[in-house]
Amino acid sequence: MFLRNTYKVLFSKNKKIYKSIKNIFGFYPGNVFLYKLALRHKSATRKKLNGVKVNNERLEFLGDALIGAIVADFLFRKYPFESEGFLTDMRSKIVSRSALNKLSLKLGLNSHIVAGNEQGKNARSAGGDAFEAFIGALYLDKGYNFTKHILVNRIIKLHLDMEVLESIEVNYKSKIVEWSQKNKITASFDVIDEIGKKFQKQYEVGVFVDGKEIARARDYSIRGAEKIAAEKAWHILSENDDEN
Amino acid sequence: MFLRNTYKVLFSKNKKIYKSIKNIFGFYPGNVFLYKLALRHKSATRKKLNGVKVNNERLEFLGDALIGAIVADFLFRKYPFESEGFLTDMRSKIVSRSALNKLSLKLGLNSHIVAGNEQGKNARSAGGDAFEAFIGALYLDKGYNFTKHILVNRIIKLHLDMEVLESIEVNYKSKIVEWSQKNKITASFDVIDEIGKKFQKQYEVGVFVDGKEIARARDYSIRGAEKIAAEKAWHILSENDDEN
Known part of the structure; x- marks a missing residue:
């Protein structure tokens, strides 16, 4: 195995990509063509005779799903006492497009x-697309368990700080707006009262869903009151949503 | 192994669930408590001293992600020449909430x-929630490869008809509406011309995004023209979206 890999690396015309993958991720590719395909952006699509487009989009579809599963498994085990809402939010932070773009840059995948x-x-x-496609290629090449090992131990644990991610605030107001659009229900945030005067002034904000108030909160700024009310409302909506 | 399983089944107080899982899915559970947890709906939540809620929601989070990955893998291999858009649509049809609810009913999981x-x-x-949680339990109990084997060979191949799923039409108009709401961009479908008279009459419909026409199509009904125009527009939007 070692000899075969050394041979491949030293004499292959793909020497550069073999060495880069070894350097970045700590393993030698089996089928190097999968990884090359993963790095082929759609702007460099090659068309085959049968009309099939050759670029990294199919691998991106596969890799995106695998990352979702592996990150879910990682979080499920890391946070045994947290709710599924917490796990969902943490996963969104890890796999967001901007997070994956940054990761790709940090790993040096972009230059390939x-x-x-x-x-x-x-x-x-x-x-981010190339990173996802790369994970898709890795999965096809080496299987689930190896992919999980690389993603968790070589990428998540080395490059992501869970404590920092935990502390990133979730924007409940936009979650409610998205939810209402998706379900075609009206949702609004309205100031329903102002209490006190001048520097003591507080705002009371209500969250209205389908015209019905479902939560309210008070703070020294409208934005602050909205934030607290939105979080309360989100938890109420989540509870109800599950029961339907 | 066989003896141990037989012993468990015959003498366990969980005999019924052992036998049900064997009957439905063709395997004996290792850790039966995981599967029992998967079948505990949130309305039957038990609270632990530390405030942790015991129900199937965490397993549902895990199972949902695993189903996404396994179905992605299955489709990737089954349709080697189809685009990632086709794969995405097919997966949505397989894992939609209503599809999973039906599957659970068909498998007889509901009664447990x-x-x-x-x-x-x-x-x-x-x-559907219980089905997802069940797959999460199976994954924790037996690992990825076994879960994939059961999901693909005992569930997808036996209970889903891929040809029927392929023929279910994708509603591109609602995809565009959702996309526009998510990105806070206006999108409208307008009749821009009527050609011919009476039974020969055709409608020309345009799709306008941010006030700009991006696609048009003609048909004998407004609805028909909208449908064709929406599909064209969706492909144009997908192309542009990827390049940004």
């Missing part, structure tokens, strides 16, 4: 992306 | 759900 033009090279999400 | 009250027992999504 093959793009067809400047626009593709500079596309905002090219890094 | 432990609910705390009538409302919980009849909750619309209790079946």
Whole structure:
């Protein structure tokens, strides 16, 4: 195994990519063509005779799903006493497009992306897409358990700070707005009272869903009151949503 | 192994659940308590001293992610020449809440759900939730490869008809509406021309995004023209979205 890998690395025309993957992720690829495909941005699509487009989009679809599962498993075990709402929020923070773009940059994956033009090279999400596709390639090449090992031990544990992620605040107001749009229900945040005067002044904000008040909160700023009310309302909505 | 399982089944107070799982899915559980937890609906939540809620919600979070990954893998291999858009649509059809609710009913999983009250027992999504949680339990109990084997060979291949799923039409108009709401961009479908008279009459419908026409199509009904125009527009939006 060792000899075969050394041979591949020293004499392959893909020497550079073998060494880069070993350096970044700590393993030698089996089928190097999968990883090369993962790094082919859609701006560098090659068309086959049967009309099939050759780029990293299919691998991105696969990798995205695998990352979702592996991160879910990681969080499930790391936080045995937390609710599924907490786990969902933490996963969103880890796998958000901007988080994956940053990760790709930090790992040095970006410099290996093959793009067809400047626009593709500079596309905002090219890094995150390539990272996802890379995980898809790794999964096809080495299977689930190895992929999980690399993603958890070489990437998440080395490059993400869970305590920092925990402390990032969830924007409950936009969660409610998104939820209401998705379910075609009206939701609004209205100031329903002002208490005290001048520097003592507090605002009372209510959250109205379908015209009905479901939560309210008071704070020295409208924004502050909205934030507290939104979090209360979100928990109430989540409870009800599950029961339907 | 066989003896141990037989012993467990014959003498366990959980005999019924052992036998049900064997009958439905074709395997004996290792840790039966995981599966019992998977079937505990949130209406039957038990609270522990430390405030932790004991029900199937955490397992549902895990199972949902695992189903997403396994179905992605299954589709990736089954349709080697289809685009990631096709794979995404097919997966949505397989893992939609209503599809999973039906599956749970068909498998007979519903009758094993432990609910705390009538409302919980009849909750619309209790079946799909329990199915997801069950897959989460299976994954913790037996690992990824075994879970994939059961989900693909005992569930997808036996209970889902891929040809029927392929033929279910995707509603591109609502995809565009959702997309526009999510991104806070206006999108509208307007009749821009009527061609011919009476039975020959055709409608030309345009799709306008941010006030700009991005696609148009003609058909004998407004609804028909909207449908064709929406599909065109969706592909154009997807292309642009990826490049940003």
